[in-house]
Amino acid sequence: MISTTIENYIKAIFYLGETATNVTVSAVAERMQNSPASVSDMLRRLYEKGLIKDKNNITLTDQGSFLAKQIIRKHRLWETFLVKTLDFKWDEVHSIAEQLEHVQSSLLTERLERFLEYPETDPHGDPIPDKDGNFPDLSIIPLSESEPGKSYIFRSVATDAKDFLNHLDNKGLQLGQRWVIIEKEEFDGSVKLLVDDKNEVYLSEKVAKNLNICSGELD
Amino acid sequence: MISTTIENYIKAIFYLGETATNVTVSAVAERMQNSPASVSDMLRRLYEKGLIKDKNNITLTDQGSFLAKQIIRKHRLWETFLVKTLDFKWDEVHSIAEQLEHVQSSLLTERLERFLEYPETDPHGDPIPDKDGNFPDLSIIPLSESEPGKSYIFRSVATDAKDFLNHLDNKGLQLGQRWVIIEKEEFDGSVKLLVDDKNEVYLSEKVAKNLNICSGELD
DNA sequence: ATAAAATTTTAGACTAATCTAAATATTAAA
């Protein structure tokens, strides 16, 4: 009934809706790597299927939103499986999960979730919604909102891009580490950290704005 | 490059080629649940892609045959995963594996195979080819070729059809059991078995011809 | 308030995969 193509559009619209106030045709086109003409045409079909509320204001209906959360749920569960069970690295799983997220069987998703012992987050620290679409509250903040001198836990990355994750690997940064903010540079948005009381790491704004933390000590 | 649709056609042609001397358009159409016209058209595309040798004689090229074996390999590894790891029953896995078999990542397939500890057979007793496409030799014979009075091991089923597998469940038949042939009826092809020295089971020809055994004691 | 720039939609075309109906070709029977 609902194609892989449509599922990918719905997921893109959901993600864009999380950050942008209003989602535009060109933003969807950019994200999907399609022409605006194709997107415009697709929006008509999404509207006809009851997945978006309006052709002008690109907002998901409840049905569309639920579908998006199901796909994200499957994506993140499969990523977790690939890393935890099949020993993949966190920068290798995204494109495989892009395929696995479209496998249709709610029983499969539930069994996978049970096998993984109901994980709250995927290998990138992103929250995994339950089967009703509810996300666990992780109360994370972007590194840019951190205060110098305070201690935080590195909780998640805002993008799965392979080269970005490799860069973090090279700097020795891993989820769960304790980070103390040594210095924040107003001028260029760069940040200097003390990682696990051992290494000093310097981060550019480009990197820093894709890192999420939570306050407090390691749990 | 190669669509899910084409993969399903190639698999169908491979299976038909195993039993039939020459594969026909109508046989492929029947198996794929498509019209002969669609199949005829698809064969042209398969030929253009170098997957079948000839348009008139429907035979897979080496490339086509290798592709078929890769898909069968993935199908059977996923079925094994679903039953062994996620506690599915043998009659529940086929349609899910039909989707999973199309996920493209040879690394995934190899990691899955390693995780499952290099299984030789899937939950239906079917052999799993290695990554070069070589099938393990299981030396099975159809139950119809068994001799009365002799002892065999129940090794595999010739079809994954849900109602057929449920029927076997109801009769208490499971892979690995020792079967002694009590009686074979020439007239209607029916067979009477002694299962694990305990229960007598009567099988019609319709069921019997879809069961494969190997000679000898349980290993 | 008008012009310029950016965004979005429409028009027309293409490919993959399917269909039905009709035309061919092949195989089997009389």
Place this chain on the structure above:
DNA sequence: TTTAATATTTAGATTAGTCTAAAATTTTAT
């Protein structure tokens, strides 16, 4: 060996998803 039945291919349509180029609309700047 001609005819009848069966099998296959072709013709013409349809749907989903994409494109480029052009038209229309909306936003921004002067």
